[in-house]
Amino acid sequence: MGKSTSSLVFIYRHHCKCGIFKNLDHALSLFDKMLHMHPLPSIVDFNHMFGSIARMKHYPVVITLIRDMGSFGITPDVYTLNILINCFCLLNRVDYGFSVLATILKLGYQPTQSTLNTFLKGLCLKGNISGAVRLVEEMENKGYQPNMITVGTIVNGLCKIGETSAAIRLLRTVEKGNFELDVVLYSTIIDSLCKDKLVTEALNLLSEMMSKGIQPNVVTYNCLIQGLCNFGRWREATTFLNEMTQRKIIPNAYTFNILVDTLCKEGMLTEAKEVFTEMVQRGIEPDSVTYNSLIDGYCLQNKMGDAINAFNMMVERGCLPSEFSYNILINGYCKSKKIDKAMHLFHEMSNKGMIPDVVTYNTLIGGFCRVERPQATLELFHNMQAFGQHPNSQTYAILLDGLLKNKQITEAMTLFQEMEDKRLSHNALIYYTILIDGFCNTKKLTTARELFYSLPTKGLHPGVPTYNIMIKGLCQEGLMDEACKLLEKMDGNGCSPDDRTYNKIIQGLLQHNETSKATKYLQIMVNKGFSVDATTASMLVDMLSSNQVDKNIQEFFHVSFPPNR
Numbered sequence: 001m002g003k004s005t006s007s008l009v010f011i012y013r014h015h016c017k018c019g020i021f022k023n024l025d026h027a028l029s030l031f032d033k034m035l036h037m038h039p040l041p042s043i044v045d046f047n048h049m050f051g052s053i054a055r056m057k058h059y060p061v062v063i064t065l066i067r068d069m070g071s072f073g074i075t076p077d078v079y080t081l082n083i084l085i086n087c088f089c090l091l092n093r094v095d096y097g098f099s100v101l102a103t104i105l106k107l108g109y110q111p112t113q114s115t116l117n118t119f120l121k122g123l124c125l126k127g128n129i130s131g132a133v134r135l136v137e138e139m140e141n142k143g144y145q146p147n148m149i150t151v152g153t154i155v156n157g158l159c160k161i162g163e164t165s166a167a168i169r170l171l172r173t174v175e176k177g178n179f180e181l182d183v184v185l186y187s188t189i190i191d192s193l194c195k196d197k198l199v200t201e202a203l204n205l206l207s208e209m210m211s212k213g214i215q216p217n218v219v220t221y222n223c224l225i226q227g228l229c230n231f232g233r234w235r236e237a238t239t240f241l242n243e244m245t246q247r248k249i250i251p252n253a254y255t256f257n258i259l260v261d262t263l264c265k266e267g268m269l270t271e272a273k274e275v276f277t278e279m280v281q282r283g284i285e286p287d288s289v290t291y292n293s294l295i296d297g298y299c300l301q302n303k304m305g306d307a308i309n310a311f312n313m314m315v316e317r318g319c320l321p322s323e324f325s326y327n328i329l330i331n332g333y334c335k336s337k338k339i340d341k342a343m344h345l346f347h348e349m350s351n352k353g354m355i356p357d358v359v360t361y362n363t364l365i366g367g368f369c370r371v372e373r374p375q376a377t378l379e380l381f382h383n384m385q386a387f388g389q390h391p392n393s394q395t396y397a398i399l400l401d402g403l404l405k406n407k408q409i410t411e412a413m414t415l416f417q418e419m420e421d422k423r424l425s426h427n428a429l430i431y432y433t434i435l436i437d438g439f440c441n442t443k444k445l446t447t448a449r450e451l452f453y454s455l456p457t458k459g460l461h462p463g464v465p466t467y468n469i470m471i472k473g474l475c476q477e478g479l480m481d482e483a484c485k486l487l488e489k490m491d492g493n494g495c496s497p498d499d500r501t502y503n504k505i506i507q508g509l510l511q512h513n514e515t516s517k518a519t520k521y522l523q524i525m526v527n528k529g530f531s532v533d534a535t536t537a538s539m540l541v542d543m544l545s546s547n548q549v550d551k552n553i554q555e556f557f558h559v560s561f562p563p564n565r
Helices: 002-017 024-035 043-055 058-068 077-092 094-106 113-125 128-140 148-160 164-175 183-195 200-210 220-232 232-245 253-267 269-283 288-300 303-316 323-337 341-350 358-370 373-387 392-405 409-421 426-441 446-456 463-475 479-491 499-511 516-529 536-545 551-560
Strands: none
Touching: 024 043, 024 058, 043 058, 058 077, 077 094, 077 113, 094 113, 113 128, 113 148, 128 148, 148 164, 164 183, 183 200, 183 220, 183 516, 200 220, 200 253, 220 232, 220 253, 232 253, 253 269, 253 288, 253 303, 269 288, 288 303, 288 323, 303 323, 323 341, 323 358, 341 358, 358 373, 358 392, 373 392, 392 409, 392 426, 409 426, 426 446, 426 463, 446 463, 463 479, 479 499, 499 516, 499 536
């Protein structure tokens, strides 16, 4: 090999080993040059190349390159074929991977432990855990001893399909063997327990893990912090942040983002800002997730000035806002009925080359409905389609509801006809429920009733929300007997009334001085574990104070809601 060729091979080898590629084209150019070298680089050099491209997640490209390599007379080794199997598995084509295994045997190679572990990963990715377990048994029969990668792959697969109990059983089995358990294995199961809403069990497993001398890492803590925050246990989550510091485990951006997002959603903006400040002081640069959480938190509290300040800070610190960032702000302005400011942001998005998505349009359509500008709503709906953005089921639901609430009955029915023409049948019950509600609210009870009772003929079975709307409409018109019969029918159809159903019936009965029936439904409701809502309670208190209720309801009220509560 000439000196210059040797130097090139050295450079190419360094690129492949370190994965130093500007992009895929750069890697492909290097591969082409390697193929035309004389003599050819070794198969080891090509394997480094394939491994680097696979790490870039261009799996089909790797498959093609290995095939092309064969046409140049280069014979793959077992490591090449392992890479090929891995690419097929990651493309969810384990069947093709097994055909490569046949090639390995045909070439006289022996599958390595890595080969079989790759198949395990592929089977687990497909959710074929039973197949993975059978493969482990076959491995043992042929003299392959499962290692920690084998165990970790199976545990990860079990956790991903929600079989956390089976993963724990495997952990207990492994404990009895010669395996040395590690933090990755425990963290995988802790994460799965948290996702299964078994946070206490996850904390117990953390204690067990630490009692065995296995120290948690940042991933372990992040799983637990997320699990605790999901259940509103943010105080416990913040103590873990301090514990991480004591154990010299450096929290990352994800750690802080969990806490900032949770505190913002809890309305604890001062505490969220304190965590944000601590994040910056620790030298961890907030990312778009951090800023979006802060912006959303301010919007939820209708503090739009603070939300804009957080947005501007995000830009000043070099973190480019995304369509999602704009959508949060637009939603905040729409909810506070500042539709002009929302539209200003909408135009700003377009000026910056961002394409508003269906969420943006849905938010603005809802905003225009909220400020009673139905014509602007329809104009935006048509513009949305003109710019190539297809409405989804939520778009139609928001628009239909908005038109009805703005008493645009003709336009609503035209839209509904358009929806029927487009055969949007998968959400038909939602649309009919919106229509029934709209007709009830506009005093068109006869039309609402006809629609409601026609649902079974259309193959639709009303659920609790639809029944509740119809019962509410009947109560508003004083048709209490029909409302009560509908409640009984609802229960008989296997559609159990909820607390809203009972509260609405009770309110209607009290308004029409049918206190005996109201008492009956109050008793049923309480027996089912439901509570009176604020409106029902207020009506009962008002009637008691004016002595307008009979003895039965007075007795019921004092037994169910004693004064010392």
